[in-house]
Amino acid sequence: xxxxxxxxxxxxxxxxxxxxxxxxxxxxxxxxxxxxxxxxxxxxxxxxxxxxxxxxxxxxxxxxxxxxxxxxxxxxxxxxxxxxxxxxxxxxxxxxxxxxxxxxxxxxxxxxxxxxxxxxxxxxxxxxxxxxxxxxxxxxxxxxxxxxxxxxxxxxxxxxxxxxxxxxxxxxxxxxxxxxxxxxxxxxxxxxxxxxxxxxxxxxxxxxxxxxxxxxxxxxxxxxxxxxxxxxxxxxxxxxxxxxxxxxxxxxxxxxxxxxxxx
Numbered sequence: 001x002x003x004x005x006x007x008x009x010x011x012x013x014x015x016x017x018x019x020x021x022x023x024x025x026x027x028x029x030x031x032x033x034x035x036x037x038x039x040x041x042x043x044x045x046x047x048x049x050x051x052x053x054x055x056x057x058x059x060x061x062x063x064x065x066x067x068x069x070x071x072x073x074x075x076x077x078x079x080x081x082x083x084x085x086x087x088x089x090x091x092x093x094x095x096x097x098x099x100x101x102x103x104x105x106x107x108x109x110x111x112x113x114x115x116x117x118x119x120x121x122x123x124x125x126x127x128x129x130x131x132x133x134x135x136x137x138x139x140x141x142x143x144x145x146x147x148x149x150x151x152x153x154x155x156x157x158x159x160x161x162x163x164x165x166x167x168x169x170x171x172x173x174x175x176x177x178x179x180x181x182x183x184x185x186x187x188x189x190x191x192x193x194x195x196x197x198x199x200x201x202x203x204x205x206x207x208x209x210x211x212x213x214x215x216x217x218x219x220x221x222x223x224x225x226x227x228x229x230x231x232x233x234x235x236x237x238x239x240x241x242x243x244x245x246x247x248x249x250x251x252x253x254x255x256x257x258x259x260x261x262x263x
Contacts, residue, residue: 005040012042061085096120096128106134155204166190179207183214196221202228 003026011017011025023033057068059081068078080086095101095118105114106129115122129135152158157178161171170176170190183197184190186209191197198213198221199206215221 002036002039008036008040009042012037059085061089096124099132099134102128102132103134152205157205157207179212182207182209183212187214194218198224 008022012019012022017025019030019033019037023030026033054067054069055073056065057073057078058065060079062081062085064081066081072078080089102114109117111122111125111129114125118125159176159178159181160174161168161176161181163174165171167176167181167184167190168174170180170184177197179197179199180191191214194217196215196218198215200211200213202225203211215224
């Protein structure tokens with residue numbers, strides 16, 4: 001038969017007897033005493049001992065006091081009372097949730113500048129802009145502080161050009177390969193999608209005009225590439241044969257001298 005709450009509390013909490021001793025008094029198993037404690041919502045000794053070692057801290061975001069266990073405090077955690085406060089403070093979602101503020105900032109700043117100001121991820125800014133339906137007319141090229149960037153992709157050099165550039169139509173949202181831009185500036189027109197700019201020495205980042213050649217189809221480009229590879233292999237083979245021939249001539253001269261043959 002289950003004991004009353006006051007009886008169990010006096011025996012277990014005030015007298016601080018162990019679960020095993022309490023079980024012997026009531027002639028039941030340890031698990032039964034454990035179930036009684038859970039039923040009456042009485043903290044075990046281990047929980048009370050941990051609470052004594054823990055501290056009450058203020059939340060960094062909402063400034064509400066909450067209990068921090070010792071293991072969380074030791075590992076440097078326990079600064080926030082909940083996940084909600086953690087994400088609000090880290091990603092500054094309070095400001096991003098303000099539609100009017102975000103709309104005003106989007107008119108004069110780019111997503112990257114807003115993210116740097118709030119010290120948050122650019123994806124968070126993009127998420128809330130799309131959610132509110134804010135479409136900024138400002139592009140990176142309209143910003144005074146913006147400068148063209150050079151990026152290497154698979155050996156090629158890719159540039160970020162302004163939307164005011166006459167060859168912006170060739171680009172993919174402002175991104176264009178440098179060798180195509182150089183050829184277009186040389187011809188004075190935008191290149192078509194089927195036109196290919198070929199590197200003669202097969203070095204992808206050597207974008208000198210003397211090294212570039214305009215080819216009108218993909219088939220011609222492949223045939224020229226395979227032919228150049230074949231020629232290069234034959235040249236290496238010829239140079240190797242010439243070296244072997246030179247060694248044979250020297251060997252023949254040495255053998256004639258050893259035999260005493262003048263001719």
